[in-house]
Amino acid sequence: MGEKVLLEVHGLRTSFFTDDGEIPAVDGVDFFIREGEVLGIVGESGCGKSVTSLSIMGLLPKGIGKVVGGEILFKGENLVEASERRMKQIRGNEIAMIFQEPMTSLNPLFTIGNQLVEAIRIHTKIGKKEARARAAEMLKLVGLPRAAQLLDEYPHQLSGGMRQRVMIAMAMLCRPALLIADEPTTALDVTIQAQILALMKQLNQTFGTAVMMITHDLGVVAELCDRVIVMYAGQIVEEGSVRDIFRNPKHPYTIGLIRSIPDIRGKKERLYSIPGQVPKPGAIRRGCRFADRCEWVVDRCRHEDPLLYETSEQGHRARCFLALEREGLVDERAAARSERA
Amino acid sequence: MLSYVVRRVLMVIPVLFGMSLVVFFMIRAIPGNPAQVILGQKATKEAVAALTHKLGLDQPWYVQYVKYIGGLLHGDLGESIRTGAPIAEEIWPYLAATIELSLAAMLIAVIIGVNAGIISAWFQNSWFDYIAMVLALIGVSMPIFWLGLMEQWLFSIQLDWLPTSGREDVRNPIEPITHLYLVDTLLSGNTDQFWQVVQHLVLPSMALATIPMAIIARMTRSSMLEVMKSDYIRTARAKGLSMFWVVYKHSLKNAIIPVLTVIGLQTGLLLGGAILTETIFSWPGIGRYIYDAIGYRDYPVIQSGILIIATIFIFINLIVDLLYAIIDPRIKYN
Numbered sequence: 001m002g003e004k005v006l007l008e009v010h011g012l013r014t015s016f017f018t019d020d021g022e023i024p025a026v027d028g029v030d031f032f033i034r035e036g037e038v039l040g041i042v043g044e045s046g047c048g049k050s051v052t053s054l055s056i057m058g059l060l061p062k063g064i065g066k067v068v069g070g071e072i073l074f075k076g077e078n079l080v081e082a083s084e085r086r087m088k089q090i091r092g093n094e095i096a097m098i099f100q101e102p103m104t105s106l107n108p109l110f111t112i113g114n115q116l117v118e119a120i121r122i123h124t125k126i127g128k129k130e131a132r133a134r135a136a137e138m139l140k141l142v143g144l145p146r147a148a149q150l151l152d153e154y155p156h157q158l159s160g161g162m163r164q165r166v167m168i169a170m171a172m173l174c175r176p177a178l179l180i181a182d183e184p185t186t187a188l189d190v191t192i193q194a195q196i197l198a199l200m201k202q203l204n205q206t207f208g209t210a211v212m213m214i215t216h217d218l219g220v221v222a223e224l225c226d227r228v229i230v231m232y233a234g235q236i237v238e239e240g241s242v243r244d245i246f247r248n249p250k251h252p253y254t255i256g257l258i259r260s261i262p263d264i265r266g267k268k269e270r271l272y273s274i275p276g277q278v279p280k281p282g283a284i285r286r287g288c289r290f291a292d293r294c295e296w297v298v299d300r301c302r303h304e305d306p307l308l309y310e311t312s313e314q315g316h317r318a319r320c321f322l323a324l325e326r327e328g329l330v331d332e333r334a335a336a337r338s339e340r341a
Numbered sequence: 342m343l344s345y346v347v348r349r350v351l352m353v354i355p356v357l358f359g360m361s362l363v364v365f366f367m368i369r370a371i372p373g374n375p376a377q378v379i380l381g382q383k384a385t386k387e388a389v390a391a392l393t394h395k396l397g398l399d400q401p402w403y404v405q406y407v408k409y410i411g412g413l414l415h416g417d418l419g420e421s422i423r424t425g426a427p428i429a430e431e432i433w434p435y436l437a438a439t440i441e442l443s444l445a446a447m448l449i450a451v452i453i454g455v456n457a458g459i460i461s462a463w464f465q466n467s468w469f470d471y472i473a474m475v476l477a478l479i480g481v482s483m484p485i486f487w488l489g490l491m492e493q494w495l496f497s498i499q500l501d502w503l504p505t506s507g508r509e510d511v512r513n514p515i516e517p518i519t520h521l522y523l524v525d526t527l528l529s530g531n532t533d534q535f536w537q538v539v540q541h542l543v544l545p546s547m548a549l550a551t552i553p554m555a556i557i558a559r560m561t562r563s564s565m566l567e568v569m570k571s572d573y574i575r576t577a578r579a580k581g582l583s584m585f586w587v588v589y590k591h592s593l594k595n596a597i598i599p600v601l602t603v604i605g606l607q608t609g610l611l612l613g614g615a616i617l618t619e620t621i622f623s624w625p626g627i628g629r630y631i632y633d634a635i636g637y638r639d640y641p642v643i644q645s646g647i648l649i650i651a652t653i654f655i656f657i658n659l660i661v662d663l664l665y666a667i668i669d670p671r672i673k674y675n
Contacts, residue, residue: 059578063466092581099579104572108671109594119580154670170580 006177006210007033007056011070014048014055018064025051027234028070030308033178036208038201040225040242042215042257046278048234049214053180055080056212057097058087075177093123096171100183102164106155112139113151116170123174138169142199161192165199172203179203180212185220197223218261222246227315230254233279233289236308240316250311250318252294288320296322345666353659360651361413365406368644374398379422379638396422396640418645423637428645432630436649437520438508439619439626443611445542446549451604454554458561458600462569463588473558480555489548489621496544503540506623510537545622549615553607560603564596571595598668605661609654 014026026048033039041049054060055067058079072079074095079087091097099105107115116135117128124131132151139147142165155163164184171179181200185193201224204211213225221228221242228245230238230253238251249255256274276293288294288301300321308317309324376392377384393399397408412419418428457477461470497505508522509515515534518525523542526535568574569592577591578584616628627646634642666672 057579059575088581088583090581091579097579099572099576101572105576107573107577107591107595109669110591118582122581156671167576170576 004035005032006035006037006075007212008073009052009056009070010073012052012055012067012072013069014051014060014065015068016065022068024068025065025234026055029231029234029236031229031236031239033210033212035177036204036210037227038204038211038213038225040213040215040221040228041231042218042221042228043231044216044278046280047231049216049231050182052231053097053182053212053214056180057091057095058082058084059091059097089123092119092171092176093174094176095178095180096174096176097180097182098164098167098171098184100186102160102167102184102187105167106163108155111152111154112158112166116151116166116173119170119173134173135169138173139166142166142169142172142203143195144169160188161195164188164192164196168196168199168203172207172209175207176209178210178212180214182214183216184213186215186217193220200224218246218257230257235289235319236317237290237319238317239308240311240313244313244316248313248316250316250323251290251320252296252322253290254318256293298322342666346663349659349662349666353655356655357652360655361410361648362406364644364647364651365409367647368640369402371640375638375640379640413648418648419641421634421639421642423634423639423642428642432627432642432645432649434517434520435625435627435630438624439612439615439628441521441523442542442545442549442615442619442624442626443608445546446611447553447604447608449546449550450554450557450607453550454557455561455597455600457554457558459565459588459593461558461562462565462592462596463584465566470562474562477555477558480551481559483551485548485551485615486617486621488551489545489618492544492548493621503543505544506621508538508541508624509534510541513537545618545624548622549611549618553604553611556603556607557600561596561600564599565592568592568596594668598665601661601664601668605657609657612653612657613650 009029009031012026012029013024016023016025029048029052031039041052043049051060051065054065056072056074056079060066067080070080074090079090082090106112113132113135116138117131120126120131120134121128126134136147136151139150144150144162144165150158150166155166158166168184179200184200185196188196197220200211200213203209211224213220215221225242227241228239229236230245230251232253238245238249238254245254246258249258253274256272259272260274262271274293279289279292286305287303288297288306291297291301294301298321304321306319306321306324308319310317311323371378374389374393376389376396376398380388380392390399397405400408409419416429418432420426421428421431424431457473461473464470493505496503504510513534515522515525515531515538516529518528522538523535526532526538565588569588574587574591577587582591613628615626616632618624619626619629620632627650631643631646633639634646
């Protein structure tokens with residue numbers, strides 16, 4: 001893992017424009033990924049994880065989703081302002097992406113070879129034969145047997161796990177600096193999940209590709225990631241190293257997520273679940289977005305928006321007044337207010 | 342794949358057989374003695390009996406059917422009552438005229454319809470989309486005879502660009518070889534006549550193309566919109582593929598399958614002879630041939646006409662089925 005920052009996201013706001021007006025899906029998100037780092041983004045469905053990744057790729061549904069604020073700096077270049085032409089050069093070449101549904105993510109009417117060769121030849125000026133050889137080589141690298149034959153097969157002839165390996169091979173063909181993986185193991189069997197995670201770890205180490213791992217599964221995070229971001233209702237609520245987050249979670253939402261991991265040591269209790277649901281985007285009023293589901297909620301949470309406060313651990317931040325008090329830190333904003341008074 | 346093709350072709354045989362039965366009994370289900378109908382109310386009993394015998398209608402139905410099927414297998418469709426000529430020979434020039442017109446119309450309908458549908462889906466809710474879909478709506482609801490008349494008025498009478506009707510210039514008749522005039526004029530190397538044939542084709546094929554074009558455009562658009570929401574389209578975009586290739590390679594191949602069904606059905610309909618269009622443009626096609634035969638109660642001709650049209654329909658659907666299998670590898674061959 002290098003120290004150089006590969007991707008920096010500042011104040012990203014992405015909204016969907018529907019008949020009901022503007023619905024903010026991502027609301028002021030800041031984070032960064034270093035070269036070769038594996039960053040986990042965790043949260044329930046609808047918290048803005050996928051929208052964040054689609055914003056980076058410039059693949060928001062046309063005419064509906066739009067980045068309305070902030071910047072996405074990839075190697076110092078602001079992707080929010082990049083032309084579609086430039087984005088085409090970056091997609092699949094410098095930033096690649098794999099998706100949740102391996103069963104439907106490959107075009108059913110083209111052979112695996114056709115789809116892999118195409119991915120190479122968009123970005124590299126090489127002949128078909130050479131591209132085919134490279135594709136076969138990559139299939140071998142992701143652990144698929146009889147790679148040469150596979151090139152002539154159609155997606156429906158492969159299992160889900162094999163298809164996800166093909167997707168990973170396709171993403172890695174141009175040796176991208178960043179791989180965005182949007183719940184790549186969610187649709188797979190548990191044993192296959194473990195294999196795919198091991199493969200991604202291996203590719204991360206072999207090629208030094210940074211990985212942005214979007215998941216709702218803290219198990220995946222523990223397995224694979226260096227750092228984690230916990231998202232809730234379009235905002236980052238906690239950020240830190242995997243070690244800090246698991247050992248010393250600060251935000252009640254993160255605490256709830258960790259408590260809802262099933263414990264294998266056989267305590268026959270009902271599995272914990274956080275009561276309530278993620279507020280609908282757009283339905284957010286003032287105050288902490290988690291307040292309605294939080295067991296430690298205090299009056300202040302309902303009236304004032306908490307900021308992402310630094311904790312005593314380096315790089316560990318949490319958006320909670322409680323964490324602030326526990327740490328004995330001073331809310332800069334409150335301090336400023338009292339000074340004015 | 343080959344065995345799939347063979348099996349699919351073999352499946353056509355019972356269909357054709359069943360169809361021949363239906364056509365055979367349909368004609369015989371017409372109330373009254375055809376001989377009486379043909380000869381009129383004032384005909385003598387002897388004349389009616391003679392014609393009944395001549396038509397073979399005095400024999401039991403199974404003898405009639407076997408004779409009829411035997412004839413069909415030899416390519417013998419019987420003789421026209423009106424002209425006495427063998428129908429198999431007589432019908433071809435009409436059929437050729439219809440084939441030429443229908444294929445020209447379908448070519449226009451497919452090229453414009455499919456592309457309009459694609460662009461409408463690509464730029465959904467743009468001004469192009471709105472205009473194209475309003476035009477398509479007008480297209481499907483436009484009475485074709487009115488459209489044909491307007492075309493003649495504008496392009497032939499006002500602008501004098503194109504001939505009003507017919508297949509050829511009567512002052513410069515074409516020597517028929519295959520009766521497909523585009524082919525004939527190319528075979529004889531007469532480019533002047535070739536362009537003449539093209540000019541005669543433009544107006545009727547445009548009129549005939551309108552409805553299929555509108556249906557194809559709407560079908561393509563909705564099919565494309567469906568496909569473009571797919572995960573594999575997002576994958577294609579994430580690879581860095583340009584929208585053009587995403588649309589024309591990845592989306593179109595998937596979206597075209599339901600459109601092919603529509604194209605097949607529409608082609609079948611057009612080949613059945615578009616009586617209105619053929620009448621307005623004095624096009625000597627099979628629709629008018631059968632229409633005239635109905636007027637003369639020429640039963641063998643009507644029967645043969647129905648048989649041929651139905652057969653063409655069956656074969657076009659066969660071709661569409663085979664195309665599915667070529668496009669979509671998931672279609673099971675066994």
